[in-house]
Amino acid sequence: MSEQTIRVGIASFAHLHAMSYAHAVNQLEGATLTGIWDEDPERGQKYAAQFNTTFYSDLDSLLDAIDTVIVASANVDHKPLVLAAAAKKVPVLCEKPLATTPADAREMIEACAKAGVQLGTAFPVRYSDAVRKLRDAVQSGALGQTLMIRGTNRGTYPGGWFGQREKSGGGAVMDHTVHVADIVGWIWECDFAEVYAEAATRFHDTEVDDCGMLLATLANGVTLSLDPSWSRPNQSFPTWGDVTLEVTGTDGVASIDVFNQNNELFNNQTVRAQWQNWGDNLDYLMIKDWVEAIRDGKPAPISGEDGLRAVLLVEAAYRSVESHQPEKVG
Amino acid sequence: MRFGMIGAGGMARVHASVLNNIPGAEVVAFADPQMPPAGRELAQQLGADILTSPEELLARSDIDAVVVAVPTDLHCDLVVQAARAGKHVMCEKPLARTVEQGERMLQEVEKAGVKLAVGHVVRYFPEYAAANASVARGDVGVPGVIRATRGGAFPARPGGWFGDFARSGGVVLDVMIHELDWLIWTFGAVERVYARGLLNAGLPNKDMAMAVLRFRSGAIGYVEATWARPSGFYTSFEIAGSGGLLRSNNQNTGTLQFSLFPNPDGTPRPAPRGAYLHDEPYTVQMRDIVRWFKGGPEPRTSAADGLEALKLALAIIESIGTGKAISFAS
Numbered sequence A: 001m002s003e004q005t006i007r008v009g010i011a012s013f014a015h016l017h018a019m020s021y022a023h024a025v026n027q028l029e030g031a032t033l034t035g036i037w038d039e040d041p042e043r044g045q046k047y048a049a050q051f052n053t054t055f056y057s058d059l060d061s062l063l064d065a066i067d068t069v070i071v072a073s074a075n076v077d078h079k080p081l082v083l084a085a086a087a088k089k090v091p092v093l094c095e096k097p098l099a100t101t102p103a104d105a106r107e108m109i110e111a112c113a114k115a116g117v118q119l120g121t122a123f124p125v126r127y128s129d130a131v132r133k134l135r136d137a138v139q140s141g142a143l144g145q146t147l148m149i150r151g152t153n154r155g156t157y158p159g160g161w162f163g164q165r166e167k168s169g170g171g172a173v174m175d176h177t178v179h180v181a182d183i184v185g186w187i188w189e190c191d192f193a194e195v196y197a198e199a200a201t202r203f204h205d206t207e208v209d210d211c212g213m214l215l216a217t218l219a220n221g222v223t224l225s226l227d228p229s230w231s232r233p234n235q236s237f238p239t240w241g242d243v244t245l246e247v248t249g250t251d252g253v254a255s256i257d258v259f260n261q262n263n264e265l266f267n268n269q270t271v272r273a274q275w276q277n278w279g280d281n282l283d284y285l286m287i288k289d290w291v292e293a294i295r296d297g298k299p300a301p302i303s304g305e306d307g308l309r310a311v312l313l314v315e316a317a318y319r320s321v322e323s324h325q326p327e328k329v330g
Numbered sequence B: 001m002r003f004g005m006i007g008a009g010g011m012a013r014v015h016a017s018v019l020n021n022i023p024g025a026e027v028v029a030f031a032d033p034q035m036p037p038a039g040r041e042l043a044q045q046l047g048a049d050i051l052t053s054p055e056e057l058l059a060r061s062d063i064d065a066v067v068v069a070v071p072t073d074l075h076c077d078l079v080v081q082a083a084r085a086g087k088h089v090m091c092e093k094p095l096a097r098t099v100e101q102g103e104r105m106l107q108e109v110e111k112a113g114v115k116l117a118v119g120h121v122v123r124y125f126p127e128y129a130a131a132n133a134s135v136a137r138g139d140v141g142v143p144g145v146i147r148a149t150r151g152g153a154f155p156a157r158p159g160g161w162f163g164d165f166a167r168s169g170g171v172v173l174d175v176m177i178h179e180l181d182w183l184i185w186t187f188g189a190v191e192r193v194y195a196r197g198l199l200n201a202g203l204p205n206k207d208m209a210m211a212v213l214r215f216r217s218g219a220i221g222y223v224e225a226t227w228a229r230p231s232g233f234y235t236s237f238e239i240a241g242s243g244g245l246l247r248s249n250n251q252n253t254g255t256l257q258f259s260l261f262p263n264p265d266g267t268p269r270p271a272p273r274g275a276y277l278h279d280e281p282y283t284v285q286m287r288d289i290v291r292w293f294k295g296g297p298e299p300r301t302s303a304a305d306g307l308e309a310l311k312l313a314l315a316i317i318e319s320i321g322t323g324k325a326i327s328f329a330s
């Protein structure tokens, strides 16, 4: 069984993380990138050529030819693609956010459960050594009892469909709440109870929110502040963004800055300074873990339920943006 | 100009040392019912009288102005007494413990025809002053998301008044108010606030708070203050706007760091004093205040500004207590 080569497909390159996932599959021993489907055939053909694989114009034909599929479409297309994979009994790793509404996420979870296939959510930040060591420290009680947590996942504006509500389901709050929500939920093994949120469009000509601020309460009573804004200047910021967490506990404080392992480059040909990250390739570690789980018939390393937890927080945050008061999560 | 110091604690000593170096100003007396040894020592060094009663100090006709640097709940009484005695007053921040007290202080100084300055010294810290000017110049375009954090170890003092919420107002009124004053100064009035904190967590000598602000301009703010760190003093801010990002973090701005071999007997060698600025902020602030008392222009912060920051801080405390967002009438 463990000798078997896992045949991987990618459904849609609408989300550019697909590039990184395709690279990872091509790097992995014991996995092969069997094919790509894309709703935009031109884009699909282009990436099929780039990654040395086959373009499938028919999704079901791709699903028939593979052991697992990675969905990297625009947010609202996650659901139909995951349901199509479930119908063909193909385990599916879905880009975050799992869905744009809790109802959609639940439908996806149920369909995969009924089909008996794994549903995973792409939360690569869990594979950061800093995040893992922080989890160990928190769970071993090294910080005492956790009191408050500050989180950020700030970024540049991704543009394209991210700025179109009917494709994205929302803006910065939709896109950038979920990574920090997931690592917090994972480290403290806890769901969210309540959230207050502000959101606005302050930076870009876009129909969705491009910035926001959340103050969430976990079911264990701990407060999390979370900045999901696309507030890094696209033309001049030296990197795409950040994931940071600072934990204040009764016995001390721990801070992580997941993408802080950089060399700084100043080059007269470019306007901006550049941070060249030399840290672990988290996408690679995530894809490797996923492929091994599929090969060994193990549960999804990061599940659909994990994805749902973050979606629930996003949905409540948008309710709070409307009501101007904290809202219950779920 | 002859100054009397009301209080001889930590801040009174800072201000007395500063005044001693300002041409045309001198410290002639300290009044503190619990005269701390360090206060006595400094008074002797400066050749100032050592008194136990503020009334006695205020009765002296050779004193033109006073510095009120006593626990926050006593600001109002002592400022009012000083005004009635015809002295100009420099009062430490926060202006007062309650809005009613603050309003009364403004009325009394007006009635007495004396001047009241409030020690919102952050407007004199160069990184914050420069950021204010930078925003006014449009360096970041239209501000969208503003973050600011401040804090460190709990200030353990004789009598423990900082830990008594009824006296100090906790970390929000004592620490966060620094940011609040700077934020209002730089970004204008606040429309709505929601906050969470450790006020009612029953943790002796620990407090922390996180607040989300919505400015009338539409910008979103996040402010955090802590007394839950084991040591050190941390400040940071960032201003993301339509045209750029401006940020500062006091952990990255050191100009002089030591790494020393231990003493020959193996004991650690204490680090020499670090470098900072030629004109440190408390000096620049006091120079402005002395000049104003002598008929010059008003300092950067007015007593009315102090009252605005106080109102916002108390709304944040209210939000922490009620779990509700608080909106301000326009």
Ligand SMILES: NC(=O)c1ccc[n+]([C@@H]2O[C@H](COP(=O)([O-])OP(=O)(O)OC[C@H]3O[C@@H](n4cnc5c(N)ncnc54)[C@H](O)[C@@H]3O)[C@@H](O)[C@H]2O)c1
Residues within 6 Å of the ligand: B006, B007, B008, B009, B010, B011, B012, B031, B032, B033, B034, B035, B036, B054, B069, B070, B071, B072, B074, B092, B093, B094, B119, B121, B157, B158, B174
């Ligand atoms: N601007 C800043 O950076 C800054 C920093 C720290 C504190 N503060 C503010 O300064 C004020 C004083 O704080 P601190 O750190 O100096 O506290 P502290 O405890 O060191 O000193 C307070 C002093 O006031 C004395 N006192 C009490 N009642 C008195 C009375 N009726 N008359 C005269 N003296 C009296 C106490 O005996 C004590 O010596 C507070 O309002 C605090 O919020 C400002």
